Amino acid sequence: MTPSDPGAATAALRFPAGFHWGAATSAYQIEGAAAEDGRTPSIWDAFCRTPGKVHRGDTGDVAADHYHRFREDVRLMAELGLTAYRFSIAWPRVRPTGRGPASARGLDFYRRLADELLAAGITPVATLYHWDLPQELEEAGGWPERRTAEHFAAYAALAGEALGDRVTEWTTLNEPWCSAFLGYGSGVHAPGRTDPAAALRAAHHLNLGHGLAVSALRSVLPAGARVSVALNLHALRPLTGSAADRDAVRRIDAVGNRVFLGPMLDGRYPEDLFADTAQLTDWSFVRPGDPAAIHQPLDWLGVNYYTPAVVSAAPEGADPAREDGHGAGGASPWPGADRVAFHQAPGERTAMDWAVDASGLYELLTGLARSRPGLPLMVTENGAAYPDEPGPDGTVDDPDRSAYVHAHLAALHRAAADGADVRGYFLWSLLDNFEWAYGYARRFGLVHVDYRTLARTPKSSARWYARVARSGVLHPPGTV
Numbered sequence: 282m283t284p285s286d287p288g289a290a291t292a293a294l295r296f297p298a299g300f301h302w303g304a305a306t307s308a309y310q311i312e313g314a315a316a317e318d319g320r321t322p323s324i325w326d327a328f329c330r331t332p333g334k335v336h337r338g339d340t341g342d343v344a345a346d347h348y349h350r351f352r353e354d355v356r357l358m359a360e361l362g363l364t365a366y367r368f369s370i371a372w373p374r375v376r377p378t379g380r381g382p383a384s385a386r387g388l389d390f391y392r393r394l395a396d397e398l399l400a401a402g403i404t405p406v407a408t409l410y411h412w413d414l415p416q417e418l419e420e421a422g423g424w425p426e427r428r429t430a431e432h433f434a435a436y437a438a439l440a441g442e443a444l445g446d447r448v449t450e451w452t453t454l455n456e457p458w459c460s461a462f463l464g465y466g467s468g469v470h471a472p473g474r475t476d477p478a479a480a481l482r483a484a485h486h487l488n489l490g491h492g493l494a495v496s497a498l499r500s501v502l503p504a505g506a507r508v509s510v511a512l513n514l515h516a517l518r519p520l521t522g523s524a525a526d527r528d529a530v531r532r533i534d535a536v537g538n539r540v541f542l543g544p545m546l547d548g549r550y551p552e553d554l555f556a557d558t559a560q561l562t563d564w565s566f567v568r569p570g571d572p573a574a575i576h577q578p579l580d581w582l583g584v585n586y587y588t589p590a591v592v593s594a595a596p597e598g599a600d601p602a603r604e605d606g607h608g609a610g611g612a613s614p615w616p617g618a619d620r621v622a623f624h625q626a627p628g629e630r631t632a633m634d635w636a637v638d639a640s641g642l643y644e645l646l647t648g649l650a651r652s653r654p655g656l657p658l659m660v661t662e663n664g665a666a667y668p669d670e671p672g673p674d675g676t677v678d679d680p681d682r683s684a685y686v687h688a689h690l691a692a693l694h695r696a697a698a699d700g701a702d703v704r705g706y707f708l709w710s711l712l713d714n715f716e717w718a719y720g721y722a723r724r725f726g727l728v729h730v731d732y733r734t735l736a737r738t739p740k741s742s743a744r745w746y747a748r749v750a751r752s753g754v755l756h757p758p759g760t761v
């Protein structure tokens with residue numbers, strides 16, 4: 282190995298004992314069994330059935346059939362040397378219709394899953410909301426309605442009470458930015474509404490739901506349980522150093538990052554966000570006690586990161602470029618930022634067309650360490666889609682994924698050396714699964730899923746990741 286070999290610099294990177302080596306999934310993307318044991322439809326069941334919304338009309342009806350195969354999947358996790366597993370609980374499975382009585386059968390599934398994980402020495406990390414709002418609550422107004430936040434807190438208490446004896450790591454929301462702005466702004470995600478003012482109301486009620494759920498969880502969970510939230514923070518770069526491009530960064534930072542970080546971690550919304558969106562709403566839906574209710578102490582913050590975003594001011598009269606990486610919709614997911622253009626970041630791209638650039642992860646982690654000293658961090662999602670298919674001998678070779686993960690783990694390690702208190706890494710995803718509006722046409726898994734037979738085949742990246750997880754040393758890929 283020569284000094285110019287990029288592997289040389291990272292050959293001996295060692296992670297601390299106790300670092301969580303994980304993988305992540307979510308309920309609707311893998312479980313299937315959509316109408317079993319009392320589960321009621323979620324907004325994604327409805328969205329998938331709306332013509333033209335999801336690639337080829339794919340649905341999560343069967344997905345990876347994890348609901349029936351979870352024992353096999355936990356065995357796979359154990360073979361991969363995982364020490365933690367991040368999954369989500371389906372609200373419409375454990376509290377059908379969103380506000381009715383709990384479903385014992387639904388809760389039992391997660392009890393069995395947690396038991397299986399614990400028996401394999403794998404820490405369960407449960408997310409309460411990974412985008413599957415019960416359809417009945419959407420019909421009552423969805424996240425733009427305050428009541429949804431209250432229903433969410435009641436569901437959190439119910440889940441915490443039922444599973445708190447087994448699950449100690451809890452996350453309230455996954456990526457509320459996507460729920461609010463892709464769900465109610467650009468409409469590329471369920472429920473598919475395109476109303477910027479409703480998207481801002483949704484963001485606030487997601488924040489409120491988070492705060493109320495943290496309090497509800499703390500009142501039912503045993504001491505020692507830890508509560509968190511997972512945000513898809515945008516790592517932003519101005520296209521040029523001009524004042525106008527720097528202001529574009531500020532605007533996207535406000536409506537992409539600080540709209541959640543502000544109330545959750547500081548107990549207040551950023552003033553510039555109010556000013557940027559004043560033509561859409563007066564924010565009177567934020568009631569006086571809300572910021573304090575949202576501002577709850579967190580035990581750790583989850584950071585989901587895939588790619589950076591490059592933004593600029595749009596030239597007068599031109600239609601702003603919309604390569605923001607979230608799928609094309611007729612409407613924008615960025616309220617108050619109509620004059621901001623998005624540009625493709627340079628470098629190699631994944632099958633999502635997302636640029637591979639691990640420096641964004643380093644910047645987010647070290648930025649949080651500086652601005653929020655003392656707050657432990659966890660990378661709750663990071664990974665890449667590639668068009669993986671089995672070769673003639675049945676094996677799946679995905680060197681691009683190993684290279685992607687290697688680069689991001691090296692960036693995480695560097696951020697930790699520079700002061701970020703990062704406790705774990707959850708690779709998205711354990712299995713190939715239902716990738717939202719892209720249906721089954723994007724594969725993010727360490728493990729290949731044949732959707733005809735539902736057979737699981739660990740890819741070469743899985744073998745490499747297993748070696749890293751087992752040794753706690755970041756071996757360069759290709760050395761396994």
Ligand code: FCB
Nearest residue numbers: 307455456513709716717
């Ligand atoms: C994140 C989602 C996750 C998955 C990855 C690729 O935004 O949280 O469910 O779709 O992107």
